[in-house]
Amino acid sequence: MSFDIPDDRRYLESHEWGHDDDGTVxxxxxxxxxxxxxxxxxxxxxxxxDALTQEEQFGVIESIKAVSDLYAPVSGEVxxxxxALFDAPELVNDDPFGEGWMLEIDADDADELEALLSADEYEEQIA
Known part of the structure; x- marks a missing residue:
């Protein structure tokens, strides 16, 4: 199966993505x-x-199959x-890179994001 992995984001091994827009991730x-x-x-x-620390838990996602922790791709303030996800959590399934986004962080250090996996590296990890 082929998965959408946009090139304009960086990825954690735990399957979260971060997209930088002028310091807001x-x-x-x-x-x-x-x-x-x-x-x-x-x-x-x-x-x-709330203040978040890179690679530390920031939340939880629950599906009919499992409960998983969510981890921050960068440190900073939410x-x-x-x-919209509180009333329509299925947006995460329908559009994980668009309407299903979770939060925005004012990043303390933009280099943290750059140190994460590229799209190609993430694709290798899930292959």
Missing amino acids: RVGITDFAQDELGDVVFVELPDEG TAVNE
């Missing part, structure tokens, strides 16, 4: 991760203003949370 989970989870039924996310 939008975060979500990958197409592979949502496929492995199955139908997402619940997402627990941090609050705006500046936005996708509240």
Whole structure:
């Protein structure tokens, strides 16, 4: 099976992605991760203003098959949370790189994102 892996993002081995837009990093989970989870039924996310540390847990995603922790691709302050997911968690399945985004972080250090897996490296990991 082929999965969507956009080149404009960086990836954690735990299947989260980060996309930098002038120091604000939008975060979500990958197409592979949502496929492995199955139908997402619940997402627990941090609050705006919370401080996150790279590769530490920031939330939980629950599907009909499993409950998984979510990990931050960068350190920084949460500046936005996708509240649409609270009422429609299936957006993560439908559009993991678009409407299914989870949060935005004001990154402390943009180099943290660059140190993560490229699209090609992530693709090798899930192959």
